[in-house]
Amino acid sequence: MKGRTTLKDVAKIAGVSIGTASMAINHNPLVNEETRKKVLEIAAELEYVPNEIARRFQAQRTNTIAVVIPHTASHVFSHPYFNGIFLGITEVLEKYGMTLNISTSPAETDEQSAYQKILQNRAADGVIVASAAATDKNAFRFAQLGYPVVFIGDFLEEGITSVGVDDYAGAFEATEHLIKVHGFSRLAHISGPLEHSSARTRLDGLLEALQAHQLELLPSDLYEGDYSQEAGYVGMKRLIALDDPPRAVFIGNDLMSVGALQALGEAGLSAPKDVAIVSFDDVHLAQLTSPPLTTVRQPIKELGHSAAEILMERLTGDVDTGSWQRTTDGQHHKFETKLVVRRSCGCTGGDS
Amino acid sequence: MKGRTTLKDVAKIAGVSIGTASMAINHNPLVNEETRKKVLEIAAELEYVPNEIARRFQAQRTNTIAVVIPHTASHVFSHPYFNGIFLGITEVLEKYGMTLNISTSPAETDEQSAYQKILQNRAADGVIVASAAATDKNAFRFAQLGYPVVFIGDFLEEGITSVGVDDYAGAFEATEHLIKVHGFSRLAHISGPLEHSSARTRLDGLLEALQAHQLELLPSDLYEGDYSQEAGYVGMKRLIALDDPPRAVFIGNDLMSVGALQALGEAGLSAPKDVAIVSFDDVHLAQLTSPPLTTVRQPIKELGHSAAEILMERLTGDVDTGSWQRTTDGQHHKFETKLVVRRSCGCTGGDS
DNA sequence: CTGAAAGCGCTTACAG
DNA sequence: CTGAAAGCGCTTACAG
Incomplete structure (x- = not known):
């Protein structure tokens, strides 16, 4: 926290410029093998850790995906459904080195604020909206503002990507x-x-x-x-x-x-x-x-999984093409359901 | 995302300097009532939203608390215990406008990486560690590095703050x-x-x-x-x-x-x-x-609640006093437990 | 009360 | 291959 060692420190001691130090640390092939070695050595010695906030600022990316669920935290964390959603999402975000930001509302009547928090801060690169009412207009603002967004549930509006279940x-x-x-x-x-x-x-x-x-x-x-x-x-x-x-x-x-x-x-x-x-x-x-x-x-976990994959595809796809409006925009993915027969219906079946 | 309006835009159109625009938007009392009004008006017109990443960079704060749980996402999201923890934490973070970052490990054997992710990024202002093994040394690195950290569980080491249960x-x-x-x-x-x-x-x-x-x-x-x-x-x-x-x-x-x-x-x-x-x-x-x-x-939810409160106290306390080592450092808070009698023991009691 | 400047820590063209 | 510079968007002293 305090007096953290910065790239500047490393560069100075290694006797190179900040730019070179930066490239060395990022394994940019442009930099000479020996130079890189020296820089890396010094960095290790000083226990240098890049300041992630600065990086994010520089890149204008947060490396964060927001999951907006317009309900209270208490609702969200007591419904096992959302656990499955989180699990699915987390598994793919982990793969991409992204972070999950769960945005809930302070009151069940105040669904707005779950969105607000993200919109206000823009502290996410993309958004997954789950369990929103079909009438909920807030959700669409993300898309309007150019946020990559995927809905979990049935949203049959134009231009919105969603994953749902039949x-x-x-x-x-x-x-x-x-x-x-x-x-x-x-x-x-x-x-x-x-x-x-x-x-x-x-x-x-x-x-x-x-x-x-x-x-x-x-x-x-x-x-x-x-x-x-x-x-x-x-x-x-x-x-x-x-x-x-x-x-x-x-x-x-x-x-x-x-x-x-x-x-x-x-x-x-x-x-x-x-x-x-x-x-x-x-x-x-x-x-x-x-x-x-x-x-x-x-397949609850798969819903989260698939929502996150689609979102990541769009995020990285965007980078590749430089365009913000291509790819899966407006697609609706639908998973099959399956009746699992146990005993509450009167069947005497097994317990699988 | 693309061409977002920035403070500079607002300042230019409002005919003031960027600094003034900034102060106006942050309701700094120094700025003249009329100037502020104008700036705010223009800002609204342009749908200006401060770039949160820039703010964080500037302030060197992430407004994020990391919860490190050295288990897989699948473990974490299928154990109801953690739901309670998350709920408690979320409720207090919401109050402070902070964000929760849940850090898990990709493999159960690889507990390191849950810590690593946070350590590497420093993308959190403080850390809550839950469900760590008593032998887990990783956990202590946070404290060594000067991170405000609170453990959930029994950590009787010197200088570590923990909340636990009897x-x-x-x-x-x-x-x-x-x-x-x-x-x-x-x-x-x-x-x-x-x-x-x-x-x-x-x-x-x-x-x-x-x-x-x-x-x-x-x-x-x-x-x-x-x-x-x-x-x-x-x-x-x-x-x-x-x-x-x-x-x-x-x-x-x-x-x-x-x-x-x-x-x-x-x-x-x-x-x-x-x-x-x-x-x-x-x-x-x-x-x-x-x-x-x-x-x-x-009282699972209370554990999360209390861990978060203590952490926030330290974070804001630090700001106030400018010192990093005061307050609750090294305290151990312990909650009482209570036997709830239902029927699995042979009692015929109620179902509360 | 306001403007101009410095700076947060990094990355990325651009010269050389 | 490397250095010097510009710049990401903001906030905060510092002059005036």
């Missing part, structure tokens, strides 16, 4: 499983926040599957949650309090299913005996509940 | 619960990696509690794990394969208990009927297993 097919399959395998003719649904396209699309998949079997969703059988455990708890309480409670529920994510299971337990009920449950995500938790959850697996 | 008392209480409440006279233990002081200290607590009741730990009743679910699984398999398997196990953390429960299930056994289990951590998972875990609660 929520529709996943929900459809989950629904059909309850109808065709278990013979239910009435399904309830605890959804995520419907201004999120993931929640909306899962609902659509459910509705279509119902319709394909000439079934309908009763208005009282739909509870809109927010993907939290609490919401699943409340939602299930509501459903079982109905005069004629549903016997099968498709729940928008695993965390809500955990809450739903709790609500059942408290009411002296259990899944799948009283209520069959099919869920979405297949996070680690899904195997631990009792019964373990039948759930639509989405 | 592992000893927690383990002692857990052990006594099994002995005194449930009447066991033989306990097994699945520990964390014993080069980590948390694991070592929990083992010590167990041993002391046993000894206080004239009991001993059989060598074959100790399995050294690594805090992973897998380790708990393997450890429990080993224990139940003994000729005379133990009927009660103290397990070093909740994640291993999850694995242990799996092993029991596969063997057609269950807790607490066949084996009573008391665990450590009380992460979210602990409530979800069946049976829910009786476990020693440690």
